[in-house]
Amino acid sequence: MNATIDRTLFNERVASPPARLSLTLAGSVPGLLDGAWWPRSRDLSRELPALLDVLDARWGRITRVTVNPAHWPVIPHKVPVAGRMVHVGWFADEQDPHKLILLSYTAGRWDLLVIPPETGAAAAARLMSAAATPGSLLSASALLAREDITRDARETLNREEEWETEGGHASAAAGNLDPAGCLSSARGR
Numbered sequence: 001m002n003a004t005i006d007r008t009l010f011n012e013r014v015a016s017p018p019a020r021l022s023l024t025l026a027g028s029v030p031g032l033l034d035g036a037w038w039p040r041s042r043d044l045s046r047e048l049p050a051l052l053d054v055l056d057a058r059w060g061r062i063t064r065v066t067v068n069p070a071h072w073p074v075i076p077h078k079v080p081v082a083g084r085m086v087h088v089g090w091f092a093d094e095q096d097p098h099k100l101i102l103l104s105y106t107a108g109r110w111d112l113l114v115i116p117p118e119t120g121a122a123a124a125a126r127l128m129s130a131a132a133t134p135g136s137l138l139s140a141s142a143l144l145a146r147e148d149i150t151r152d153a154r155e156t157l158n159r160e161e162e163w164e165t166e167g168g169h170a171s172a173a174a175g176n177l178d179p180a181g182c183l184s185s186a187r188g189r
Helices: 044-059 121-131 140-165 168-174
Strands: 019-021 035-037 063-068 080-081 084-090 099-104 106-113
Touching: 019 044, 019 121, 035 099, 035 121, 044 063, 044 080, 044 099, 080 168, 106 121, 121 140
Parallel strands: 035 106, 063 084
Antiparallel strands: 019 035, 063 099, 080 084, 099 106
């Protein structure tokens, strides 16, 4: 079986939806992160152009992006953005797996928390706000870990509240009452 490649498909870029992004205010106290990005998928070729279009206008021309390959199945060497190519690299051990580093020859470096695409809207909003907090000393992985702990605590509280509203403690205690309404034990009946 022979396959044919239509090269026109590679030259046409499908319009990406706007980037979901939160950035620290310009001139604010520097922290470990400069904001957060919430991509819609794990496809860098599709997600990076929309992000870089926004950031080029705000920060200057981004020339290089680095990621940790832990959460990106395919890392392209270059990504087309506004008629030019942006180099993409990766660092497995040196870079936080939840961070994207953006470099510009003229303007410097920015570090963004990458919020996993499957994250719910409420959690993503909390993470975006936390990552854009000026002067924050929490790393990308620390922010995600803190969100996981908060989510787990919230789920536990919800389960406890549900148990209580369905009878919970009162119904368990009522199960130990004899027909006359007196507490009984397995021995003393």
